Amino acid sequence: MIGLIDGNNFYVSCERIFNLTLENRPVAVLSNNDGCVISRSNEFKALNIPMGTPYFQLKPLLGKYGLILKSSNYELYGDISRRMIAVLNEFTPDVEQYSIDEAFIHLKLAAGAGYFEYGQQIRHTILKWVGIPCGVGFARSKTLAKIANHIAKKQPCGVFVMPDNSRAVLDNLPVSEVWGVGRRLAPKLETLGLRSAWQLASADETFLRKKFNVTLAKTARELRGESVIEHEDPAELSQSISCSRSFGRPVVDLSDLAEAVAHYISRAAVKLRKKGQRASGVNVYFQYYPEYEPVKREGGFTGFTVTFERPTSATAEIIMAVSPKLKGIFIDGRRYKKAGVVFFGLESGNKRQMDLFADKIRDAKADRLAQAVDQINRRYGQGTLFNLAEGITKPWAMKRDLLTPCYTTNWEQILKVM
Template sequence: MIGLVDGNNFYVSCERIFDPSLEGKPVAVLSNNDGCVISRSQEFKNLQIPMGTPYFQLREAEKYYGLIFRSSNYELYGDISRRVIAVLQEFSQDVEQYSIDEAFVQVPLDDLEECHRFGLSLRQRVLRWVGIPCGVGFAKTKTLAKIANHIGKKRPDGVFVMPADPSTVLATVPVAEVWGVGRRLAPKLERLGIRNAQQLAEKDDDFLLKRFSIMLARTALELRGIPAVAADTLHDIAQSVTCSRSFGHPVVDFTDLAESVAHYAAQAAEHLRRDGLVAAGANVYFQYHPEQGPPPRDGGFTGTTLTFPTPTASTGDIIKAISPKLPAMFIPGRRYKKSGVVFFGLESTSHQQLQLFSSHQDDSRKERLAAAMDDINRHYGHGTLFNLAEGINRPWSMKRERLTPSYTTSWEQLLQVK
């Protein structure tokens, strides 16, 4: 059986671990720069406030309904996610993390009652050891497990096992809620009379291949209980890795822009190393505000594209290659609101072609240095070690006025018990 474990209202649940006073209250976590709602407690959902609502529209409701907002603390959420995965690995040797709050687990069980008991034990362990309430769903395929999880999260015990014949359950699931369909494809299916998951499962494979795609045909197979969605492989490498943020306030100084690009490049490079990838080059950009004038000027982008001498994930080499390109991108007098770095030409380090004129000894030294920095930052907290080019004060950082402490990723912010 395949199980899907999904943290309930994950960002809010992470905040509640260290602040029990938030329990039972309408709590929401805001996006970058405290822009809009990206995670809601059930109490917040009960007020019919949609996901993505801008914070400025909720200022009056904040006082009237007693709404509580927190700035997004991704360092904390990432660490709590890793702790949940560590607990899941105590139960299964085959754990595939799907997102920050979801993971698939393979379990050698076929009996439905045994699966249900297993799910209860797993859920209780995650709640007790980490503090995150989860929904757990079991089925024969990943797509069915997603549906089972959705049902399990609404049950009192938080667990649901898909029956051997799932047709009755699938008939109650709108096609738009099927993993792999989505709300953009759903209207096309509905016009063809495919309104629920069971009707999609019954549709002929040739019809789906001709009218739609092989991905939708695989989804239909999964709904029939036939595994068709494999784990990520080296052939499924992403096309790019991106890191960008809006600034907390308009930036006019070139030094601040250069620091922000170096910081985002370093974060994206760490992502590359974590996934065992190297990049062939990068797109770098600044985005600036429109000006009222006089004369009025439109907002826009300025950017450049560069390739690295050799594909790399070394933060130092990447910053060294990018930095000389930045002055030509800078337009004096403009008020900048965002910068970003996009790495392209990604390939696995295990399949990387060696360069004839590169020094293997030098590359090995850089890899060890990067690995040491990553290990220290994982152990002592994100940002413990960083390149000086990323800046120290970082006045351009995004606005997070309601940011909670990094309880588990910073020695200075550890929770104190008195």
């Protein structure tokens, strides 16, 4: 059996763990640079304010409806997510995290044990230990588990087990709400008479392959209760690792762009080391705004690629390799909106090709330094130690004027009980 555990209104629920005054009030979390709504409480949804509503449109409504808005606190949300996954590992060793707020679990209970009761136990434990309310759906495939979870969230108990004969459920589910179909594909299916999930499940597999693709044919099989979507291995090596952000304001100085790139390199290098990998090279890019005065100029991208002498995950080495090349892609007079880095050619740190002429002592020192920095930042909070090339004030940083403290990842911001 496959279960899907999904945190309800996850970002808002994370905020509510540490601020009980947010309970039963219309709360929303905003996207990067406080752009638009990306998470809503049930009370906020009841006001019929849709996802994606820009912040500037909400400002006149703050007093009228008592809206409470928060900047996205990804450090907090990521840590709460990690705690949720840790709880799930107490119930089964086979946990497949799908996103920051949801995970599939694969399990087979002993004879006589009920999945509904087991789901209630999981839900109660996550709420008690972590503070996140969630929905729990069980089914024989991932696609059906997604549907079961969607139903569970609308029920007071928060748990739903898909029956073996799922026709009654799928008959009432529009095909557009099936995981993997989406808004673009749904109209095409509807014109062919496939308007419900059950009609898609009953469609001929060969027809779906020829008319559409293999993926849709797999979706139909999943709706019939066949588990055919591959189980993702969390230990599988990543093919690339990236980090990019939009700036809090237009950036015009090369020095600010250099700081931002160094910061993104640092963040991505931490991901590399966490996975035990090294990169063979990096792509670096800037994105600039279009201009309309005094002369119209199109927006666009500029970038370059650096291949390292040997695969590395050392932050300082990567910054030194990248920094001299930034001036070559900087266009004076353009306003930049975003920068990013993408590491490629990743390989396992334990299975890399050795270099006869490498300075092994220097490499070992660089590895120990990176490990020490990572340990300190894990213990005392992200950014406790950083490379000076990342800048100190970071005027280009993502705008988060409504940010709450990082309660669980920064000692300086931990809750104090007086």
